[in-house]
Amino acid sequence: MINIQFSASETAWATYQDTIVAACAAHDLEIDLRQDHAAENVDYIIYAPTSDLQDFAPYTRCKAVLSLWAGVERIVGNSTLTMPLCRMVDPGLTAGMVEWVAGHVLRYHLDLDRSLQTQDLWAPKIPPLAQQRQVSILGLGALGTACATALAALGFSVTGWSRSAKHVEGITSQHGEAGLKSALQNAEILVLLLPDTGATQNILNADRLALLPQGARIINPGRGTLIDDAALLDSLNSGHIAHATLDVFRQEPLPQEHPYWAHPHVTVTPHIAAETRPITASDMLALNIARSESGQPLLHEVDRQLGY
Incomplete structure (x- = not known):
């Protein structure tokens, strides 16, 4: 069982919960997706930079933080985020x-x-x-x-x-x-x-x-x-x-x-040029988890030095 922590808004949770579960099932991943996993049990974090989660130090087992956003400037400089960080390319x-x-x-x-x-x-x-x-x-x-x-x-x-x-x-x-x-x-x-x-x-x-x-x-x-x-x-x-x-x-x-x-x-225009689509974004999240679990490199991993 792969434990996935969802750390974003309640609105995002309502939007993404079912699509992430379905996408992971399509990739033959057995997951436990929650908002309240104990930090030491988390394998992956699905994340929005506006989340209350800002201290990643307790997540000692976490293999990657997978952002729901294309931009990572709000989180890339967080010194507690030492695990791989992937931006969303949806x-x-x-x-x-x-x-x-x-x-x-x-x-x-x-x-x-x-x-x-x-x-x-x-x-x-x-x-x-x-x-x-x-x-x-x-x-x-x-x-x-x-x-x-x-x-x-x-x-x-x-x-x-x-x-x-x-x-x-x-x-x-x-x-x-x-x-x-x-x-x-x-x-x-x-x-x-x-x-x-x-x-x-x-x-x-x-x-x-x-x-x-x-x-x-x-x-x-x-x-x-x-x-x-x-x-x-x-x-x-x-x-x-x-x-x-x-x-x-x-x-x-x-x-x-x-x-x-x-x-x-x-x-x-009010920041409408592009928006993450839940179905295609969820498939990208599931694909990255599947790749990680099979030993393949993560897609769209952020270069901390470059900032993207």
Whole structure:
């Protein structure tokens, strides 16, 4: 019997209890899933960073902590968490992110905001074909790669940037500081899909915003900390950046007094770009437990030094 501790909200427990049991059964795992196991008896912890569990030291038998969230910045620095930590890479979440990003890239590409406005004059403006539109994606993890591949399949000229060299079929891959500069200079539409780490905070600052082409558009479904908010507002006010669509923020919910709400060139969405889907996420959790129990490496294990 494999003892699994579920450490997340009561709402999450009601959502995930049955799907985790069913997924584990499908992987031939005999489990005892509870919220109240004695710490010394726990084999795995299914976890959300908002859980009351913050001291992992008593869980001496635990083989891995499996996060329900894609982001692990709230927990990765916990000194008591010495066992492997795995972030959630959920096929359902990935599909949702691809759809959201593709939708907003197409919205900008086709200039739908302008088309939907009431016009006093008949003034047709024909957009270029996708192959003539330069899109850059910062971050080539699972989500960034999936979005880059989907946009390339639609015909867009896609550049992807990552911290270290990566190859993704059908896109131009860049890495390092020189690669970042090139990715920004070519980006008519810029998509941010980086994790929140010390190296990525304020990666889109005033200097880097200035590298973007005049009239560039920005889409951020990644992390709120990736953007220097004051610098972005300055760039929007000057007209250098034409528009920004922002789904994530340093403080959520975004305070009602924040200037983003009233800015005519900002679209705010309430952290809806992608959400973990219980059925597909539960299958990923069960798969990782099955792999661990059979001696295989865990999937999506977090590198503590990199922070993701």
